[in-house]
Each structure stands twice: as C-alpha cells, then as structure tokens.
Amino acid sequence: MTKIYDNTIGIKDINLKINDGELFILLGPSGCGKTTTLLCIAGLIKPDEGEIWFGNEMVTSIEDHIFERPQDRNVAMVFQDYAIYPHMTVFKNIAFPLEIRRKPKHEIEERVKKVAENLEISQFLDRKPKQLSGGQRQRVALARAIVREPNAFLMDEPLSNLDAKLRVYARAELKRLHQRLGTTIVYVTHDQLEAMSIGDRIAILNNGILEQLDIPENIYNFPRNIFVAGFIGSPPMNMLDGTLIEKNGKKYIDLGIKMYELPNRFNNLKKSKTTNAVLGIRPENISISKESIDNSIKAKVDIIEAMGRELYIHLKLNEKTIIVITKSVEDLELGKEVNLIFDDKRIHVFDKQTEENLITRPREEESND
Ligand SMILES: Nc1ncnc2c1ncn2[C@@H]1O[C@H](COP(=O)(O)OP(=O)(O)OP(=O)(O)O)[C@@H](O)[C@H]1O
Ligand SMILES: [Mg+2]
Incomplete structure (x- = not known):
C-alpha cells in the first residue's frame, strides 16, 4: 500500500x-x-x-x-x-x-x-x-x-x-x-x-x-x-564509527583507538561497497575489566547512574560516550581507566552508507509468511 x-x-x-x-x-x-x-x-x-x-x-x-x-x-x-x-x-x-x-x-x-x-x-x-x-x-x-x-x-x-x-x-x-x-x-x-x-x-x-x-x-x-x-533497546545500542580492514585473512574494524578483531562469522561477508562501517554493541553485552586482554578497549569512567536493579556506567572513549549496564560498581571510580570487553557473539557491524546490518538473518520475507 x-x-x-x-x-x-x-x-x-x-x-x-x-x-x-x-x-x-x-x-x-x-x-x-x-x-x-x-x-x-x-x-x-x-x-x-x-x-x-x-x-x-x-x-x-x-x-x-x-x-x-x-x-x-x-x-x-x-x-x-x-x-x-x-x-x-x-x-x-x-x-x-x-x-x-x-x-x-x-x-x-x-x-x-x-x-x-x-x-x-x-x-x-x-x-x-x-x-x-x-x-x-x-x-x-x-x-x-x-x-x-x-x-x-x-x-x-x-x-x-x-x-x-x-x-x-x-x-x-x-x-x-x-x-x-x-x-x-x-x-x-x-x-x-x-x-x-x-x-x-x-x-x-x-x-x-x-x-x-x-x-x-x-x-x-x-x-x-x-x-x-537504535530504536529498540534502552539505553540504546552503542555505535562506534570505524573502517573495515582485512589483514592476514582476519577481519578488523579500525576504531581509531583500537584495531578491533571481528569474530569468524564476519569472514565471508557479501562485499560491501564501502569500508566505512559502524560497530554496534548493546550496553548489556559489554563487561568492564581491570585487566586488558587482546580485544579489550580502554575507556574512562565518566558517570555512574544507579538505576536500582542495575547500574548504567557511562564511559568516555575519546570523545565518544559508551554506556554499559552492570550489576555492581566494585572498583569503579570516576575518571578511572578501565578495559571494555565486548561480547563477540553480540556484535553488529553496519554499512555506514546503506546503514544495513552486514549480517542479516531470518529476513522478514521469510517470517512474513
Ligand atoms: N490528513 C493528513 N493530511 C496531510 N498529511 C497527513 C495527514 N494525516 C497524516 N499526515 C502525515 O502523514 C505522515 C504519517 O502520519 P500518521 O498519522 O500515519 O503517523 P503516526 O505514525 O500515526 O504518528 P503518531 O505517532 O504521531 O500518531 C505524517 O508525516 C503526517 O504528518
Ligand atoms: Mg498516530
């Protein structure tokens, strides 16, 4: 119609x-x-x-x-x-x-x-x-x-x-x-x-x-x-601009502050016209750690919001704010540098131009029957 x-x-x-x-x-x-x-x-x-x-x-x-x-x-x-x-x-x-x-x-x-x-x-x-x-x-x-x-x-x-x-x-x-x-x-x-x-x-x-x-x-x-x-979920999904890069058969998204290695499922992507991409990760799919590991990203604790059942931690990653939902603030202090670990299974990468998710699944055509 x-x-x-x-x-x-x-x-x-x-x-x-x-x-x-x-x-x-x-x-x-x-x-x-x-x-x-x-x-x-x-x-x-x-x-x-x-x-x-x-x-x-x-x-x-x-x-x-x-x-x-x-x-x-x-x-x-x-x-x-x-x-x-x-x-x-x-x-x-x-x-x-x-x-x-x-x-x-x-x-x-x-x-x-x-x-x-x-x-x-x-x-x-x-x-x-x-x-x-x-x-x-x-x-x-x-x-x-x-x-x-x-x-x-x-x-x-x-x-x-x-x-x-x-x-x-x-x-x-x-x-x-x-x-x-x-x-x-x-x-x-x-x-x-x-x-x-x-x-x-x-x-x-x-x-x-x-x-x-x-x-x-x-x-x-x-x-x-x-x-x-961005419309579904609250606080909304965190979005980080980056560039897709392939090196030694591995896929990365260059976030400026970090070459973030993408999990295997990103290896056989249909070719997207551009390498400009956006990495999306929901606040509940990020954990905060004192130790840095291979794929962790450094960020500074900016604001801690106590929401009762859970906490919203706002962190600064360069100019960008990332929100993480956690249960406890143990060891978290304002201004302190911590390591963010993204849950690999929950990462989304979008084409910056078309805004499409690079990995789609049950298309609505299928579930619309
Ligand atoms: N009678 C009308 N004449 C001109 N434009 C209209 C008319 N009715 C709706 N529109 C326009 O059509 C678009 C869709 O309107 P619609 O009422 O379907 O939106 P909606 O999703 O129900 O929004 P809301 O959540 O605000 O109720 C809007 O841009 C609106 O301004
Ligand atoms: Mg209406």
Missing part, C-alpha cells in the same frame, strides 16, 4: 501479512505512518495504491476499484482517547454498537454483562464515565469494541493516556484478553517496551517505510539496520 497526503508520504510500499489471531504491532516514531496504516485497514481512508485482503476477501483494491465500506468490514477501532460517551452509563456505552445494529434487548443485555464480567467492570455498569478511573474508562472502551465480536481489533495507542504504572498493568491485561479472545489485534504504539512485551510480531515503520518485520526477539537480536538497532 501507498498513501501520499498532498506532498507528505503517509506510507510507501508497505507490504504486510498479518496472521489470523495474532497480536500484531505497528511500531515507530511520530509521523512514521502507523495511524495511516490502521485507517487504511479500517476503510476510513483510501490508499493511493495497493490492495487489502481480509482472508480471501479483497476489501480494497485501487486498481480494481474495490472499496468495501468501513461499516461492512466488521473491525473495531479503539483510539487513544477512547471516545466513550460521557452522558451515557457504562452499560449504555458498551451496548451502543449493538443497539445501532438493532439487536434484541435480551441479547444486548446478555452480551454486555458477559463482556463486563470478562473485563471486571460489572460493578460499574450504572456509573457514568466521569465516575471512573482512567484505567476503568479504558476498559469500557475495550468492552465496547469487544461486544461487537469483530473480525479484528485496530488499536491506536489505546494505553497512552494511562500513567506508567497502570500502563504496565493494562498491557498485561490486554495480552491476557487477547489470549482469551483469540481475535486478531493490530496494535499501534511508539513505545518500544510495550511493543516488545505484548507483540507476537512487530512491524517497525520509519518515514512511511517498513524497516523490519519479525518476532520481538529477532528484532532485538538481529536488527536489520541502524535505525532498528
């Missing part, structure tokens, strides 16, 4: 296969095209190019002039601001989609009660929304979506109005609900932690383009490019 607004790219050549029953995440920074994708699926906007299929049914095809109306697609949208009606009771709010479909009264009552029980809001059915907490209101919005028994849920940042603590609770609830209902959910967020914690698979968008689509674990461990590597 492609959707261009006036001169702005909404989404460009996005191709996704969302599996039946999965909790599928659209993740990316503000303006990357998440809402645009959802609105196209819902039929609330028309793409400029492309097709959308629900199972065997083509619901949008620009070429074939097919465009099924949103009300016929039977998908339920849940937005960030819930859009529940303040003048109606919780019961009325949940019943609303059934009432406009002229369902019989007893059926409405039965279905509303069942959903309310499921979401543990039965005791609030007579209240007005303003008499509820944010989290409870949010469950009312979910209940109203669920009661329709739609083919799929399209959720656009549904938890973003909740405070941090409630959010963690709400996302676990959502995951549980999804497991119980088994209905496909397409879930939009710009919060990478939320995406990693609840998603079956994640599509990462950037500037309207699909950067990577895979299960959370692969996105984290095998980012396809510098954007994905």
